[in-house]
Amino acid sequence: MPELPEVETTRRGIAPLVEGVRIEEIIVRNPNLRWPVELPAEVAGQTIERISRRAKYLIFELQHGSLIVHLGMSGNLRVVAAGAAYRKHDHVAWRLASGSELRLHDPRRFGSVHWHAGEPLSHWLLADLGVEPLGNEFNGAYLRAQAGKRRAPVKNFIMDARVVVGVGNIYANEALFLAGIRPSVRVNRLSRAAWERLAQAVREVLLEAIRLGGTTLRDFVKQDGNPGYFQQSLNVYGRQGEPCRRCATLLTGCRIGQRATTYCRSCQQN
DNA sequence: ATAGTCACCTGAGCGC
DNA sequence: TGCGCTCAGGTGACTA
Incomplete structure (x- = not known):
């Protein structure tokens, strides 16, 4: 689904609802996305300091590393009230200290969620990317x-x-x-x-x-x-x-x- | 190194 | 209503 504008729209939409908020628990309902979703226990309990974007990736910058999320062809992220009924294809849910839940919905499962402890841009998915089209180097x-x-x-x-x-x-x-x-x-x-x-x-x-x-x-x-x-x-x-x-x-x-x-x-x- | 193809997966829409 | 086919916003891995 999403190209850069849709990813950026998503980022702007969820940022005020998740920045500065602690993650209580991450629920991986279906790990079989484009790459297996494997998240260490230490992700829970960390606060989302900032959500940024590189290319079509959303980067949730936590205290001790980053969650790198891609929406693939059919993914979207929405913040709902905790306990709201899961929809089909809600594969990953972040239970937040605010009482809300962030949910990744992705029918085709071409999206992905990675944990990266180091500098986010050094992750292999991001390391070889070209310039940002809205940045200064692009002309x-x-x-x-x-x-x-x-x-x-x-x-x-x-x-x-x-x-x-x-x-x-x-x-x-x-x-x-x-x-x-x-x-x-x-x-x-x-x-x-x-x-x-x-x-x-x-x-x-x-x-x-x-x-x-x-x-x-x-x-x-x-x-x-x-x-x-x-x-x-x-x-x-x-x-x-x-x-x-x-x-x-x-x-x-x-x-x-x-x-x-x-x-x-x-x-x-x- | 580059260009082209395939694969991953589900759902919608179409013709029959 | 159902079946089979084609197509869809992405992108890494493969082949020549």
């Missing part, structure tokens, strides 16, 4: 340098987490539309100006999606149970065969890197 020159002599389609490249993190299938399609770049173009064929437009478009689309609370396609809900509203702003994703909002040309669909791809053959010519 056209950086993308161009990273592309080097590579020949991957630009859509694959922009979704490569070793280059830049947080850009999933929805926002890759949307950013390429905003930048006027065809998703299939090989990265060694893009001009300086195109890279600059793309960096700007990625930043713009992510910020706007965060502002609107993310994109709700099927089941994403914010921590308060409400959906995000960015789906109403989608220009191309999921709109194959429908008219381009800018020029009314019918949008073209194809698959790039096994993922559904939609673009306007008129507006996106590089």
Whole structure:
């Protein structure tokens, strides 16, 4: 489900409800997520000092280490009253001293929960990640340098987490539309100006999606149970065969890197 | 090193 | 109503 805006929306939603609160107990109802959930007993009793984000990972910074949570394709985190009935696919629950419970709900179980005693960014899942798209190092020159002599389609490249993190299938399609770049173009064929437009478009689309609370396609809900509203702003994703909002040309669909791809053959010519 | 493919899992939607 | 098929917001591991 979640790309960077949905993860950030989740972080902002739960932060005021969990920061500074002690974890009384962690209940692992089903450890069979993407990786087995194995949490040492010492996690209970610690206070959540801060919840931060790196890429699509949420980092619960505790007193003596971190919980690193990924929501996979279908995960969400919500804070509910302690004792509320479990729903199907509520796999992990944090019983909090505030009397609430934080719950990880993830039908497809592509999400994960890791305990890491050291510096969180040194965890193997986080160690080799590329730059944050909303950070200072991310710009056209950086993308161009990273592309080097590579020949991957630009859509694959922009979704490569070793280059830049947080850009999933929805926002890759949307950013390429905003930048006027065809998703299939090989990265060694893009001009300086195109890279600059793309960096700007990625930043713009992510910020706007965060502002609107993310994109709700099927089941994403914010921590308060409400959906995000960015789906109403989608220009191309999921709109194959429908008219381009800018020029009314019918949008073209194809698959790039096994993922559904939609673009306007008129507006996106590089 | 890079590009492309596969796998993990459940649920929704569609055609028949 | 049911069956079988396809597809879905991610990403590590594998193959050439």
